[in-house]
Amino acid sequence: MIEKKILGSHAFIQSLLNEGVDTIFGYPGGAIMPIFDALYDFDKHINHILTRHEQGATHAAQGYARVSGKVGVCLVTSGPAATNTITGIGDAMIDSTPLVVITGQVGALLLGTDAFQEIDVVGITQPITKWSYQIRKAEDIAWAVARAFYISRSGRPGPVVLDITKNAQFEKVDFEYKPCTFIRSYIPIPEVSNDQINAAAALINQAKKPLALVGQGVILANAENELKAFLEKGNIPAAWTLLGSSAMSTDFELNKGFLGMHGNVAPNMKTNECDVLIAIGMRFDDRVTGDLSRYAKQAKIIHLDIDFAEINKNVKVDAPVLGTAKETLPALTDKILHAKHTEWIESFKEYDEREFEKVLLKEVFPTFGEITMGEVIRKVSEATNNEAIMVSDVGQNQMMAARYFKYTKTRSSVTSGGLGTMGFAIPAAMGAKIGAPERTVCMFAGDGGFQMTIQELGTIMQEQIGIKMVILNNHFLGMVRQWQEMFFEERYSFTKMQNPDFIAIAKAYKIDGSEVRKREELDEAIANMLKDDKPYLLVVNVEMKGMVYPMIPTGASVSDILLG
């Protein structure tokens, strides 16, 4: 189907429609105005969300992508708008989130002249994208958009940048759209090798004490059921990384908890006790492994991953299994024997009990003293029947949410894992709600991170995005304060914060809210927040010097976990 001579800007929108785009997070400006003008005619097909800052647009698109599995799309202008997207692009790269960021650019004739709002977007974004491309003429639009979406969503997903010059938006072009299905220099999903499957299965079948580590790769591959079948057949206890949370429901009996620096005691200790470690779609991040020279040295290591560059990157692997978890897990399940591992699984309990007694009792079930972060998370989670999507910011709030929010559904946890972007929560929660409108979205942020993207309250007001925002207010940059207390002799260098009246700010944006200071008020305030589908801000004043425990200090081994 060839439509004769349409404007490049229209060709661009038509290309997006061909890719199934129905939602865009954006912000108009000079060099992208022709595309915004074309968008004006397509308001019935594409829902454009005007954020208050381009960084907000990228995080919103990330939240949208993470809960829906679709590609998140951002549309912004050149220069400062493009540079404002960098944090979100970097975040999407390290967290493997499918994102297409479209930036306007000065006319092709002005390229390289330091024209108004010109910046080298491709040069800046190449190291932090899967692909970054400048469209300089209208004929390239359909080809580049098709390629961008294919690259972004296929294989290990990631961000793609399309930088489109203004002349390309104005030129006329014969429009014909062909989806991209193949790039000869790019093999998104490695073929499953029977030899690799057999080698891994042999190790698992000999294992007396196997432990599986579940990463986001399982969620990205939509392989949650395949994971469950695999774990159940082999009776293999499993723990999850920050981004792998919600791949297994919290009450699944083989789910043994959270890995890493602030994870649960049992899976961290068991990492150094198991005989076979099966890593599935995870990348052995330093926050998971601690000191690599003392990490699972006693175990044979199996690594299932879609990305060959992850194999042997941090941990030397005995049996690599390349491919998507959707294919490798069933292939492996076929080859493994039914097993019980009763004693091994039982042995996790002792650590769980110790952690409950030393940490959870006072953090999650306190009966006196100030409100703790952990109890707020637990109460909000339970008030949603553990069915909500949890979006967290970065720092103590994030670790508490990871530890104590519970899940019954997959794609329910949205947080900035690799980059650790403060300010992620508000816009990501907006995007999550738009990507899963039928679900409750609960956001947790600290008083610091909330103020990094607080301007997005304007977007929430304008679009009436019904997210439930909880500020865990301790008047400190809590995680930094915790480190200062533990490792910097209580020298609280610039971590104390004088905060505004958050409720008054929300009110200025016509968002309802309430503030809680006493434990007795908490249940009712949470119930009140969740009573309808409107945006809401709950500020909970929690203990100032709260600490996240357990903790594996930087450079320590996973088995040197501190309980406080």
Place this chain on the structure above:
Amino acid sequence: MERKLYTITVFSENTVGVLGQVTVVFTRRSINIETLSVSPSAIKGIHKFTITVYSTLDQVTKVVQQIDKRVDILKAYFNTDDELIFQEIALYKVSTAKVLALGSIESLIRKYHIRIMEMNEHFIVLQKAGHYDETQKLFDELSDSIGVLQFIRSGRVAITRSTVERLTDMLNTIQEKYGNITD
């Protein structure tokens, strides 16, 4: 771990910005590129990079994986010198008057297998192909005797001793699976 010279070979699509994509992988890990040579390969539309770096086996392995995974890169691998036939080329500009004052340069030409590319009343341009130490030795000898007005040495080009042709094999495999793959 032992640091030594590795030769990295990269085959890429001939698109704008590929060089940048390759070099940032080194920059990020603070690795200096010793030599770099880029030119069209035997296959139309595919460019070949030859890069030499001093590195450890562990580091060069990871670097090559990171390059290989880029979308525009078809294939990347690395070799040590014993696995390669490799060559560099150097040009030397020397003063004609000083060469004449030497009396004879026949022995120099025979010793180094020098070719003369240009000769006029002002200067002579000599060409020598060889390994780094060979082109360097001639430079040192000329510098010590008659002086060198200008000197340039190319990056390394290399061909593997192996009978496996990794790019061709890869392209054939893809071709079998996906059909016509010429862009």
